[in-house]
Amino acid sequence: MDHVNPTTTTICRLDVNGDTRECAVTPSTTLLEALRYGLGLTGSKQGCDKGDCGACTVVVDGVPVLACISLALAHHDGGAITTVEGLAATDGLTPLQDAFDVTGGAQCGFCTPGILMSAHALLERSPDPSLAEIAHALSGNLCRCTGYTKIFEAVLRAARARREAVGTGGAKS
Amino acid sequence: MSAPNERKPGMQVPTGREMPKADRLRPPEWPGGRSAEPAAGFRVIGRRNRRIEGAAKVTGRAVYTDDIALPRMLHAKVLRSIHAHARIVAIDASAALAMPGVHAVITGKDLPEYYGIIPWTQDEQALCETKARYVGDAIAAVAADTELLADEALRAIRVDYEPLHAVMDVETALAHPEWQVNEKSREGNVSKHVHLDFGDVDGALAASAVVVEGDYYYEGSTHTPIEPHCAIGDFDATGFLTLYSSTQVAHYLHRDLARVLGLPTQRIRVIQPVVGGAFGGKSEPFTLEFCAAKLSMLLGRPVKILYTREEVFYAHRGRHPMSMRYRTGLDRDGKLTGIDARIHIDGGAYSSFGLVTTYYSGQLLTAPYRMPAYRFDSTRVFTNKPCCGPKRGHGSVQPRFAFECQLDKLAEAAGIDPIELRRRNAMGENQRTVNGMRVTSNGFLDCLDAVERASAWSTKFRQLPYGRGVGVAGSMYISGTNYCIYPNEMPQAAVQLKLDRSGRATVFCGASEIGQGVESVLAYIVCEELGLTLGDVRVVAADTDLTPVDLGSYSSRETFMVGNACLDAARALRQKLAEALAHAWGCASAEVTLADGVACDMREPERHAMTVKEAFQLAESRFGTLGSVGWYQSPQLGGDYRGGTIGASPAYSFTAHVAEVACDPETGVVGVTKLWVAHDCGRALNPVAVEGQMEGSAYMGYAEALMEAQVYKPGTAAHGPGLHHGPSLLDYRIPTSLDTPEIESLIVESVDPEGPYGAKEAGEGPLHPSVPAIANAIYDALGIRCDRLPFDPPRVLKLLRDPEARARWERARAPRAEAAVVATPRRAPEP
16 A cells, blocks of 8 residues: 555454454554444453553454554454453353452453453463463553452462363363 | 641631531441441351452443443543643634534633632632643643544644743742742642641650651652543433543532533433542543533533543642651650651642642541651642642552651661551550541551561561561551531431342442442442342442432542441341341241341241242332432541541551562662551451452552652753653553562451441552551661652662661661660751
């Protein structure tokens, strides 16, 4: 593209939570805007709009991505996007979500969707993470309520529950 | 207590504020009181329960204000001043209004009414009418089809400014009253001055064995909730305004909307959706709420305003920078004698809660230690910076830092272990403080014991190698204030409780859930009293049309006050249920139990039992539709002097911290290895939630101690003074998961006689000791006194340049016996 009209609206086709969804975007529309305002997936949050806080984190092909500094069109017909709404099947909570609920890992809950996505990506690639690995994986997600203590506890608990579930032929995170 | 001498020429004295009446409304008494554990034990209270809104939050289904989109909704943006202090000569919005898709522009002339959270200091306008008072002050608002278009339209608005002298610090503000920041001030740039005197301070200090004098500076910081402020105004065809807002004080917002918009309160509804963090930063009305409402009134369409992260730094209302001088004396027995404090408070451009802040800076220091004589003189001034206000631990975190460092210095001078010094001066329970505050339950000594034991203090203090150290500090905080912000004798908190034949209980309450878990607290109380399980209770909160007034989430009041209101409402219905069941079973009401969804006669549970749902139906048949109310009003409290009710609370929480640090003397980096936090919360209604508050508080104190600074740039050739140093979450550094130290929570339960099941606050108290405990640990590690915040590498390295530092460190480690006797009194020079 050698010339882009910044106000021209085009259709963006996204692979989100296992569905193919379309919405109208301009070249400057961010992935976060497309998800929240175009597709009504308001679970992903905007805390800074600059990639500083991590509240907008989604997972694309297994990798955490900051949706507020990604262009929607860059994901047109692109990789598989998972948002917080896509973590669980309709009938309940994943072990990760359940662990956050039980341990008090979510207080105001605004950073929670982004933290869940970073933690989900971590557990998918590293089923038995150390505390240091967890702290590293979540270092791009700011939480202002918890002091992270209960978030670490939640991720450790979820990792344990997932391993046990795998051992008994069970569920994903 | 000597005659308080608060009245000074020129200061603002609140009028119309009287002591609470002796015949003030009081909640009912219950046999056995409100704190006792039931004979059969608690079923819900004290358990590590889930929160009622937890599942919504972990699935992304919780609806925050920006998640709401209404049909035909427009978006608005706010134009902000580029000058720290400038007269607004003219505003030309014609080019903006000519843009297709731009619907309206409003300026200060459209919203001229002054408002302010404290009725005596209403000194701000939604949009500046005549002058801007800080870089970022609101000038105009534009409504357009999209946020992007509104943003572009802002750039088309021309403002002619006449720059004025910018007042950037307290000294300039006091030296140049003619450069007046806020014209509503009655005296130059003084926002509030309080001088209170209790006992013979000068005599006490003169007779002291040791007097320590110190100057301290506490840097400003801001709340940075991860959710930026957001509001939607929706003025409908019937002339009724609904405002959705990420507020923590829906009731006060309701009142100020009416005032500024010229609408009667009964035609305004304020709804608080789920709030993504607040910490005091959403505890008063803001520009966006008035502008979204006004634009909606003008256009007849819903209007949303979402602040950018940058704007959140300008909205601010965060921690006040304070310069503090303390003189503190100790007698030969290691008992406090007298305390003299002089405090300068940098308030920024407006008053906010500043009147209260100024009082709190002195009034909240008088426990947990007994102090025979105390004086403070606090002055808050206006400067051309974003307005400071109440951040978690409002007004008392800064003096607590200074005072707990003073105690550490006194302990060393007297050769007493700093924990022992605090123990020796602890006031105990059922006491009155030097400034007339009633202290009832008090678990401070248990807090000290807990952190001493958990941290292995006795094996560490003055024994760790160079660079490592431990420090201790204590504090107290209020569980709500005993007075509404505007004087009235109506309840401070209320609950309406509805039960019906479906088996569901619905709690209606104005309480503001901001992440602390107050809605769950209400549900736990109803479940405990009525034998329900958590899924059977719905809480409808913070909707001024549907819920009875609660004053909101500030001053750590929710668990204590709405908890008590809810307890009364639930017990009133429990009595009815028990009466209906007793009648049906031919037993006494006292023999009816309700637990885990089942009602039974304790004598014959096999014969006389039914589900609680059936019990509701039985009671509905006997008494008609089931509903009840409960409300809370605090008893008459406080000292008998002007200002004596400020700082008075029905219960005080107590906290002690030990911090362990590992410092690098080469780089000046202070690493906090661990924080041990012991907090007396009365009774922990849910230990998970209490720990969450303790950990979050300790983290936030740690952040202020080492990292955070809401500061502004001086003028250069390129720009004027007052630019925020870095209004982003990258430049304004808050701790990440890698920065935050390990925190261990140690809950202490003193069981308060007046709290719901004995509960007190936990949300703010545990922040206080973090900062001085870390400062005192740095001294133990390096022999330097960090009396100014933050304790960042430049500051630590500068202090380490003192050639005496290492010698001080070694002297502090000299065998205790040599230093143990207070021989010669060391006197500070007279002021």
